Amino acid sequence: MTPTIKTVAEHAGVSIATVSRYINGFGSVRPANVERVRKAIEELNFRPNVIGRSLRTAQTRSFGVMIPSLANPVFAEAMAGIQEGAKEAGYTTVITNTDYSIEEEPVAVHAMLSNQVDGLILTVTQADDNLLLDQLDSEQVPYVLLYNQTDKPGRCAVSVDNVAAAREVAERFLLLGHERVCMVTGRIAASDRAEARRRGFLDGLRSGGIDHASVVEVDFVNMDVTEVLHSLFASPAPPTALFCSNDALAIAVIAALRTLGIRVPRDVSIIGFDGISIGELIEPCLTTVEQPSREMGRTAVQHLLDILSGEATRNMVFLPHRLRTGATTGPVSDTAPVVLQNPKHHSQKENKT
Amino acid sequence: MTPTIKTVAEHAGVSIATVSRYINGFGSVRPANVERVRKAIEELNFRPNVIGRSLRTAQTRSFGVMIPSLANPVFAEAMAGIQEGAKEAGYTTVITNTDYSIEEEPVAVHAMLSNQVDGLILTVTQADDNLLLDQLDSEQVPYVLLYNQTDKPGRCAVSVDNVAAAREVAERFLLLGHERVCMVTGRIAASDRAEARRRGFLDGLRSGGIDHASVVEVDFVNMDVTEVLHSLFASPAPPTALFCSNDALAIAVIAALRTLGIRVPRDVSIIGFDGISIGELIEPCLTTVEQPSREMGRTAVQHLLDILSGEATRNMVFLPHRLRTGATTGPVSDTAPVVLQNPKHHSQKENKT
DNA sequence: CTGAAAGCGCTAACAT
């Protein structure tokens, strides 16, 4: 395909060291030789073999990124920021997704480490109590967590303040007069941020005098929310407001409610979390806690870079969130209670996200 | 971080060759030594350095993937299929996105080639007449195009039949009685599939006796569709049906029409292209040409693998599409012409997709 | 079945 540096050197009538110097801009090369090398490279269509360089320099100038899934736009957006930041710094990224499977996490990380990535950006299910992270710590592998929320000191993570944000969600519901509220979330055990959001939400409600809010866990991967919602709204005092732990889930919930004959926001208010851009385009447009995902991705890269260069400030970094008011929220209504329709047998197909 | 094979060998009291044989399962190792090596690897937490191996074997077992953007769910879905297929075959993937910028294409490809990827999966803007692809051909770099449509023989691509699919879209509109139809598309010059879809669409209309359909190009990246739609619908005989060249655009168009006071499908029918899963969840749910994106990704990997192993069948591969009927299409209505509202100054923010 | 040794493409220390 492309020749080696040796061929280029012969072609230019210089030594491989000179060619190397030319390529890397290190040391100096006589103008006449610069020209000869340049020409040789062009004529031979030479591309330096990064593998050879990496072996020698013991660094690949690449990052490993592990996220649950690219199908959730919030991670795709963060990736955009990561790629952007990495490119600016001259780094390549290797992406692996776990499909929300915790067993994949160590496999993926080890694969990336085998590929000698210089650092890792990870979104794990659980950052507090995590053997894999402990191992990385003990091996001194540079990594930054993204979206994870952890109190463990020395563990560097980029995130919004999920607890505070969720508390604001509760406050908003209370302000609108909602008292029968509920949180719909993916498996709490599989997500420290879901846990933080629950904590903040319940805490916020408690401050407003509501102690009995229920939390419903759903299988987020397959998003079979219809059944759960059906039983939730079959109760004599169904919720008038739902906090969904992320936007993808919120959108699925709204769709499922529709098949049940429950209208948003007339019958029930919805607030999501993430601020994915599609949320602004749908009808009614989604009220949600906006995270600066792209910026978070960039920040994660920046921190990793800082760690690599020794300016290590290993701790949590919180970026600001914003409660974005859409049209899925409204004041609690006094109208007759919801009349539930039978869910159309919509053959809820596997709908990974 | 992790030791080298030499350390493992010393630790196990064998030579590095034996360790290598053990790791690769090639050649045979005495059971006693197997055990000693296994133990040494475990104790030292050894991970073979893939860089060293790659340099020696002159293959990385990795693919380079270049797509326009991960923010468009259709590519994220294809990536899922690619990752899946690659993983099964023991390959890693390196992803680069061009953000729809044609200048980035050669840069990205050369970067991946410098990283010695064993093959490429590419979505380019233009597959027919493309210097970069010509270069890859002449350098004999193994690659497979994805989503691109080309007639150039020997150029391997995985796609649906965009022309046929778009023709079906036209037929559907005609069947519903629409005569004033229009296509809204990203820059045609920047997408061979958009071009193919236009060709099929216009051809289908022509077969139904419609010769005057207009095609409107929009800046897809920034999705500033409101203005274009406003002038389109300000005409005395505005279209009653719109074919959008992809679902992300269709969703943006529906949102923009909403701000203009134009309702879908009452005032205008919409058909998209791609079949992204979010399209099924929105209200009204999107009528679209469904592509089997995940499957296309897998197929692309399979073909690349075939090419690498010499079973080269270098040609276009068409996967079946399906016109999925949603709720954005309906018969043409006889009601009064659309009354246009002024577009709310929605501060159309940059909304990359 | 095992070990010694060469060498993949490159960089960097050293010598000139």
Place this chain on the structure above:
DNA sequence: ATGTTAGCGCTTTCAG
């Protein structure tokens, strides 16, 4: 300013 050379971690002949 330039060339020579060692060696990064690994696989793979080739002898034994």
